[in-house]
Amino acid sequence: MFGKKLYLIDATAFCYRAFYALKGFSTSFGQPTNAIYGFINILKKIIKEGKPDYLAVCFDVSRDTFRQKKFKEYKIQRPPMPDGLSSQIPLIKEIVRAYGLALFEKEGFEADDIIATLAKKAGENGLACVIVSSDKDMLQLVDENTQVFSPYEGKGIFYDKNKVSERFGVLPGQIPELIALVGDVVDNIPGVRGIGDKTAVQLLNSFGSLNRLLEDYAKIKQEKIKGSISENLEMIKLNLELASLDSKVGIDFDLDKARIADPDIGELYRIFKYLEFKRFLKNLPQQQGEQEQVQFSIIDEKELKSLLSKEKEFFFWGDSLSELTLGVNGKVFKLKNPAGQIKEALSDPKIKKSSHNLKKAKVGLFKEGVILEGLGFDTMIAAYLINPSGQAYSLSDLAWDYLGLRVDSPLDNAVAVSLLMKLKPKLDKELNEKSLDSLFTDLEMPLVEVLAKMELCGIKIDLGLLRQLSKDIEKRLVKLIDKIYSLSGCEFNINSPKQLREILFEKLKLPVIKKTKTGPSTDEEVLRALSGKNELPALLLEYRQLTKLKNTYIDALPELVDKKSGRVHTSFNQTGTETGRLSSSNPNLQNIPIKTDIGSNIRRAIIASGSRNYLLSCDYSQIELRILAHLSKDEALIEAFKEGKDIHRITASLICGLDEKEVDDNQRNMAKRVNFGIVYGLTSYGLSRDLGISVDEAGRFIEAYFARYPRVEDYIQKQIEKAGEDGFVTTLLGRRRYIPQINNKNQALRQFAERQAVNTPIQGSASDLIKLAMVQIQRKLDSGGFKSTMILQIHDELLFDVAQPELKEVAALVKDSMEHVLKLDVPIRVDIKMGKNWLEMKEVE
Numbered sequence: 001m002f003g004k005k006l007y008l009i010d011a012t013a014f015c016y017r018a019f020y021a022l023k024g025f026s027t028s029f030g031q032p033t034n035a036i037y038g039f040i041n042i043l044k045k046i047i048k049e050g051k052p053d054y055l056a057v058c059f060d061v062s063r064d065t066f067r068q069k070k071f072k073e074y075k076i077q078r079p080p081m082p083d084g085l086s087s088q089i090p091l092i093k094e095i096v097r098a099y100g101l102a103l104f105e106k107e108g109f110e111a112d113d114i115i116a117t118l119a120k121k122a123g124e125n126g127l128a129c130v131i132v133s134s135d136k137d138m139l140q141l142v143d144e145n146t147q148v149f150s151p152y153e154g155k156g157i158f159y160d161k162n163k164v165s166e167r168f169g170v171l172p173g174q175i176p177e178l179i180a181l182v183g184d185v186v187d188n189i190p191g192v193r194g195i196g197d198k199t200a201v202q203l204l205n206s207f208g209s210l211n212r213l214l215e216d217y218a219k220i221k222q223e224k225i226k227g228s229i230s231e232n233l234e235m236i237k238l239n240l241e242l243a244s245l246d247s248k249v250g251i252d253f254d255l256d257k258a259r260i261a262d263p264d265i266g267e268l269y270r271i272f273k274y275l276e277f278k279r280f281l282k283n284l285p286q287q288q289g290e291q292e293q294v295q296f297s298i299i300d301e302k303e304l305k306s307l308l309s310k311e312k313e314f315f316f317w318g319d320s321l322s323e324l325t326l327g328v329n330g331k332v333f334k335l336k337n338p339a340g341q342i343k344e345a346l347s348d349p350k351i352k353k354s355s356h357n358l359k360k361a362k363v364g365l366f367k368e369g370v371i372l373e374g375l376g377f378d379t380m381i382a383a384y385l386i387n388p389s390g391q392a393y394s395l396s397d398l399a400w401d402y403l404g405l406r407v408d409s410p411l412d413n414a415v416a417v418s419l420l421m422k423l424k425p426k427l428d429k430e431l432n433e434k435s436l437d438s439l440f441t442d443l444e445m446p447l448v449e450v451l452a453k454m455e456l457c458g459i460k461i462d463l464g465l466l467r468q469l470s471k472d473i474e475k476r477l478v479k480l481i482d483k484i485y486s487l488s489g490c491e492f493n494i495n496s497p498k499q500l501r502e503i504l505f506e507k508l509k510l511p512v513i514k515k516t517k518t519g520p521s522t523d524e525e526v527l528r529a530l531s532g533k534n535e536l537p538a539l540l541l542e543y544r545q546l547t548k549l550k551n552t553y554i555d556a557l558p559e560l561v562d563k564k565s566g567r568v569h570t571s572f573n574q575t576g577t578e579t580g581r582l583s584s585s586n587p588n589l590q591n592i593p594i595k596t597d598i599g600s601n602i603r604r605a606i607i608a609s610g611s612r613n614y615l616l617s618c619d620y621s622q623i624e625l626r627i628l629a630h631l632s633k634d635e636a637l638i639e640a641f642k643e644g645k646d647i648h649r650i651t652a653s654l655i656c657g658l659d660e661k662e663v664d665d666n667q668r669n670m671a672k673r674v675n676f677g678i679v680y681g682l683t684s685y686g687l688s689r690d691l692g693i694s695v696d697e698a699g700r701f702i703e704a705y706f707a708r709y710p711r712v713e714d715y716i717q718k719q720i721e722k723a724g725e726d727g728f729v730t731t732l733l734g735r736r737r738y739i740p741q742i743n744n745k746n747q748a749l750r751q752f753a754e755r756q757a758v759n760t761p762i763q764g765s766a767s768d769l770i771k772l773a774m775v776q777i778q779r780k781l782d783s784g785g786f787k788s789t790m791i792l793q794i795h796d797e798l799l800f801d802v803a804q805p806e807l808k809e810v811a812a813l814v815k816d817s818m819e820h821v822l823k824l825d826v827p828i829r830v831d832i833k834m835g836k837n838w839l840e841m842k843e844v845e
Contacts, residue, residue: 006122006258007052008115010133012060014042015092017134017152019085027276028389030740031091032084036275039092042151043099046132047260050149054127054258056102056118058111059093083745091271098268100261109249112137116245119146121253130158137179139164140245142172169201177210180239189239194228210240266406273400276391294414296325296332301341307333308345313352313376315424316361317416321368325413327421332414343370352376354424356395356416359574362452379420381444382427384575385436389738393575395419402426439733443768444574446775450790451572451582453778457789457801458567459589462605462837463558469601473550480543487536494543497522503536510534549598553587557605560587567609572793579760580735580767582793590794604839612804614834616788617841618814620796621829622647623766624679627732630824631761634711641826648672654708655701674705678712679762681755716758723757731764732822733772769828770796773818780813799838807834811844 018038025034046052081089096103104114115131119141122129129146131138138148139159148159157163164172181200183191195203203220207213214233220226229236265284272280299307307328308314315327324342326333335342345351347370354377355361362372380393383401390397399405399419403426407415431437485491489507492499500522504510512520513529520526524544530537560568568587576583584590589606593599608615625647629637640650645660652663652671663671673690674682684699691698706713720742723729728738737760741753770793777798778790788810792799798818802810811832818830835841 004053004127005050006054006056006118006127006129007046007050008118008122008129008131009043009046009055009057010111010115010131010135010138011039011057011092011096012111013133013135014039015085015089018042019082019088027274028387028391029738030744031275032088033275033277035085035088036092036095037277040095040277040280042132043096045151046149050130052130052260054102054255055260056104056258057096058114058118059089059103059105060111061105061107061109091275095268095271098271099263102258104251106249106251109246113246113249114251116141116247117249117251118253120247122146125253125255127255136175136184137243137245139168139172140175140243141247169197170204174204174209176240176243176245177204179243180210180236183239184243189242190235192228192232192236194224199225210236269400269406278391294332294412294418296334296414298334298336300336301339304333304335304341304345308351312350313354314345315354315417315420316346317355317411317413317420319364321365321370323413325417327417330421332417334414347371347373349373354378354420356380356398356420359448359452359455359572362449363455366452366456375445375448377424377428378445378448379423379427381448381574382431382440385440385444385735386427386430386434387738388575388578388580388736389740395423398423398427434736435734436736439735439768443733443771443775447574447771450774450778451574454790454792455569455571457791458562458565458569459791460566460607460609460801461557461561461568462607463561465601465605466554466558469598469605470550470554473546473554473598477543477546477550480539480546484536484539484543487534487539494540500540504530508534508536510537545593545596546598549593549596549602553592553602554598557587557602570792578737579764580731580771581763581795582767582771584792584794589792600839604837606838608836609801614802614804614807614836615838615841616800616802616807616811616814616844617833617835617838618798618800618811618818619831619833620766620770620818621831623769623796623828624762625675626824626826626828627762627765627769628679628712628715629826631732631765632709632711632715633825634709634715637709637712638826644827648675651675651705651708655704670701674701678705678716680759681751719758719761720754723753729757729760731761731768733765733768735764735768737764766796769822770798770818773821774798776817776821777814780817781810784813786810802834807844 015035015038018041019035022034022038025037026032043057047055093103104118105111106114112135115133115138119129119131123143123145127145131141131146131148132151133148134150134152142148142159142161142164144161150157150159159167161172164170164175168175168178170178178197178200179189181192181195181203182197183189203213203225204210207216214229214236217226217229220229269281269284272284304326311328316324317327318324321338321342324335324338326335346353346365352374353372356379358372358375358378358381362375365372379395379398383390383393383398394409395411395416396407396409399407403419403422405419407419411419428437431440481494484494488503490503492503494500497518501519504522505512505520510530510533513526514521522540524541527537527541531541557568562569570584570589571586573583573585592602594603606615625637626641629641636654637647640647646668648668648671649660649663651674652658652667653660655671655674656663656667658667670691673687677687677690682702684695684702687693687698687702688695719729723739723742727740727742728736730736737756739753739757739760741749742757744750744753774790774793781788781790786803786806786809788800788802788806790798791801798814800810800814811834815830815832819828822828832844833841834844
């Protein structure tokens with residue numbers, strides 16, 4: 001081969017392959033990205049490993065090519081390009097251009113023909129050519145000058161003339177002849193009846209070429225094959241035309257334009273940022289002179305005092321007092337030997353402070369003996385409210401999103417402060433335009449203070465109980481593993497899906513429920529389905545549950561206890577969900593499975609902070625159903641709550657046409673599933689699976705529900721319609737959630753979006769309600785000088801560590817706030833319990 005190399009990429013084929021191979025790739029605003037992601041990966045691999053001197057990326061333009069004119073059935077079985085893929089192709093082309101690569105396409109021709117033409121021109125220009133494709137058609141182009149690289153075969157295979165002959169039994173130039181005889185299912189080229197690959201290869205090698213075969217087919221000894229060829233002479237000739245690539249497409253080939261050039265880093269950064277490709281962004285080199293440069297002044301304590309006496313607001317950035325950088329009235333200041341004056345300013349509630357992630361700053365400064373007060377504007381919280389679907393809310397992300405500036409972490413403190421001062425007015429304006437300013441000012445910003453106090457307070461853990469629990473589970477696991485091995489008839493790695501598949505489906509011959517790319521699935525849903533057929537799957541589920549609880553909580557919690565405070569300090573995330581719900585991490589105390597005995601015992605390990613303290617649990621009763629009644633204005637639902645009836649029993653009585661007293665537990669349970677399921681877009685299939693009834697029976701149950709609660713059905717329909725028109729839905733307090741897939745042509749995506757449109761105003765309003773209550777309760781605890789503290793929020797429940805003398809007063813205060821902080825058309829009810837630990841609790845009247 002020649003010295004310099006030209007790589008030609010069959011782009012459309014790779015886009016299709018990535019689109020179907022990769023699942024679940026999309027941006028927060030609904031743009032599918034799986035094909036883009038896969039294509040970039042293959043492109044980077046080729047550039048890195050192939051080290052081409054020249055590179056061209058070739059695309060199909062449309063389905064209407066010269067081949068359709070010759071044979072209208074050509075590729076007719078292929079459906080049109082899916083919407084999810086067609087929306088990605090223009091973005092892929094933008095990326096190709098941003099990488100500085102040549103792009104070729106021509107109306108009426110496939111990418112294959114363009115590649116054939118360019119490969120020929122490469123040889124004329126003294127270039128070696130490597131075609132990157134997994135398409136068998138391309139192998140006809142292989143010669144002394146041209147190879148085909150198939151990247152998905154093993155670790156990638158380079159096909160030269162010998163490799164083609166070895167694999168297919170014919171020379172590269174005979175590949176179209178082979179296809180003419182055997183056909184091509186992918187391109188809908190019909191094969192000759194009775195001729196398979198082996199027979200075709202024998203015929204071509206025997207006669208030397210397809211032309212000779214067609215001229216002398218009478219010499220074929222097998223009568224059936226001779227007859228088939230005789231009957232299909234014209235079709236075989238047409239097949240050869242269809243399978244032969246056109247190397248004379250009229251395209252300009254400017255070698256200089258195909259030379260590998262420096263990529264446009266700024267443009268790639270813009271596209272990757274838009275597509276939320278964090279890994280690709282991280283790997284982009286920083287451009288020289290791109291980083292912001294900010295002028296700052298160094299001031300001492302006296303100058304700081306003078307500066308702040310005239311201003312009632314400042315911006316700040318820094319992980320500690322010693323690194324603190326301030327922004328005042330558009331100017332940036334660093335402190336010389338920060339001491340008393342800055343501490344005083346930070347603790348002054350009259351001076352408003354703005355920064356990014358103020359909760360983290362408040363917790364961090366507290367550890368340095370500074371009480372941060374006067375929290376004014378948090379750019380992270382503001383950005384989250386404006387776009388709750390965002391992938392990330394770092395200051396670097398916001399700098400790009402709102403200022404068009406690329407700034408990489410770690411941020412210089414002066415640059416960070418400068419960005420904060422530029423961001424605030426832009427975010428403030430957008431909050432106002434989207435009617436989110438009240439939610440920001442009156443709820444989310446005060447909540448920052450509340451959550452910081454909860455994190456600093458922490459939660460007491462019974463370490464002795466957890467140690468004993470760990471030993472008990474260890475014993476249970478030993479017995480369980482022995483039983484699993486006994487039922488399996490051998491020892492194996494229970495954590496290996498591959499070995500588990502062999503036991504379940506090959507050795508025990510259990511039915512395959514669903515498949516994955518690597519073989520039959522062994523996930524939780526499958527094991528539950530198989531539990532009725534064999535004892536082993538149920539034991540495997542128990543094993544997984546015990547090991548998960550042991551590793552995630554029982555053994556992990558003691559490691560997270562702070563040595564100074566002796567408590568676990570979970571982190572509350574205010575920007576983690578699209579509905580406004582809080583999440584917690586390190587540890588996540590919101591996911592403890594309380595329906596199992598082990599999960600319950602983990603709750604037993606969360607205890608009151610002292611011998612004269614109690615835990616107080618305050619839990620909203622059926623709050624999402626009450627919000628549904630309020631939003632839908634359904635008279636029957638509202639009346640049931642106003643009269644304090646058992647909502648599940650009353651629903652069952654309405655659906656089944658029975659008196660409430662006649663409703664049995666099974667009927668009440670079905671009604672309960674429907675009541676809660678409606679909020680989450682329950683389907684008849686989902687209900688049938690949950691209750692073990694037929695889909696028809698489940699469908700009739702849901703129809704009967706809507707017949708009794710007609711306003712609920714109206715509400716659901718109106719929410720879907722409104723989301724379709726506006727592109728977003730709102731909660732009672734105006735919190736927005738954008739629903740980008742609401743009008744998607746893909747039924748599964750659209751239906752999922754419709755469920756979000758119905759559920760978000762309900763779940764989001766419940767979230768707003770408990771947050772509002774938290775803010776009010778904390779204010780009352782602070783103003784009343786109570787020693788009791790709020791320590792945990794978990795979905796619809798608040799947990800307090802209460803000093804014994806304050807029990808009655810705090811219980812009344814919390815109940816009043818939770819039940820009356822927001823007025824609904826139905827009464828809000830809170831169930832209150834107390835105890836020494838989070839499990840063993842008794843009701844408080």
